Amino acid sequence: MVTVTLFKKDNCQGDSFIVAEDITDLKNTPVKHNASSMSLTSDSDKILLFQKTNYNGDAMFRNGIKQVTKMSSPSKGGKTGFGNTVSSARCTPFTINLFVNIIANDDGSFEGLRSSDEELETGGFDNFDSFIADIVESANNVWHNFLIHLEVSEIVLRKSSKLHDLKNELYPLLWKDWQKKGNANVYLVRGIHKASGICPPVGFGKGAVVSCETPTDIAREGDILAHELGHYFGISKHEEDSQNLMTKHSDPSAGILTDKQVEEAHKTLTKHIGRTSLRNE
Ligand SMILES: [Zn+2]
Structure with a gap:
């Protein structure tokens, strides 16, 4: 059971979306392409976020229990280039x-x-x-x-x-x-x-x-x-x-x-x- 939640604002605030399955385009979710933070709440959680739709472009991988309080900031668990760019998400191999x-x-x-x-x-x-x-x-x-x-x-x-x-x-x-x-x-x-x-x-x-x-x-x-x-x-x-x-x-x-x-x-x-x-x- 994947329990990864994407949030529209920093620090896991604002509109949110639980990634319960693979999603080729986040456009029609509450976070759209603007996810700014993320929380993983289970040891077995793992997720790949992509800059482009259909799992293309640069990828960001995170696993285990953790919070990414600012998606675009390496010091806050994120990765450079991932501010307002998360377009697809993958949780299965x-x-x-x-x-x-x-x-x-x-x-x-x-x-x-x-x-x-x-x-x-x-x-x-x-x-x-x-x-x-x-x-x-x-x-x-x-x-x-x-x-x-x-x-x-x-x-x-x-x-x-x-x-x-x-x-x-x-x-x-x-x-x-x-x-x-x-x-x-x-x-x-x-x-x-x-x-x-x-x-x-x-x-x-x-x-x-x-x-x-x-x-x-x-x-x-x-x-x-x-x-x-x-x-x-x-x-x-x-x-x-x-x-x-x-x-x-x-x-x-x-x-x-x-x-x-x-x-x-x-x-x-x-x-x-x-x-x-x-x-x-
Ligand atoms: Zn080798």
Whole structure:
């Protein structure tokens, strides 16, 4: 139950509107496009406010119990540029479709996850679907907190021993041909030279590469996926805080993101990658 209230005046005064569901245009509400303050009264409250209608433009994310006494003032819980500009509000996750590419050996094998094509005919195993479902669920445990839902749209098996154990200079080959428009492209390889994941510096437009060196450790693999997608969604910098999802680490993080990081991701997603709505969650 979302209990976020928008107010027309500062300090939670004046006409108000309770955001009980996603709203693409606040024009016909008592606060119109002039919300000046906001209160969140439940621990589980989370909200994204956008400068433009239909969840476009710059985004402001807030969660947990708090009051924003002046929307346009960072020192009062707000954000610069949000004075009389709040035009749409979102309280349920956006769905991001994942186009998942499995980069197996030439014979179709993937250590610990899939037998070779030949062995499959004589009773080998293929655990990829359940592995992918598990790590995506793990990554969703993080991203749901920030109003993003990851959904696998397609899984494709690629056979290339050359890219299965990835050397840094070769990773552009992954997304050269293997991309799907409107999706976040994900590549699962066996190992990456000197890294557990790769995402290009700009963060968007190429793909998130996840190394599956420890396929039995779902928490770690899910954390790598969530982290690389964070880069993909435009969060370019690493954080010092070891609890932050975007820290450089070898143990799973606590999956924390700052408001600023969440806003960066949603701003990127307004411009790139298809977003679909998922209202009943
Ligand atoms: Zn990183």
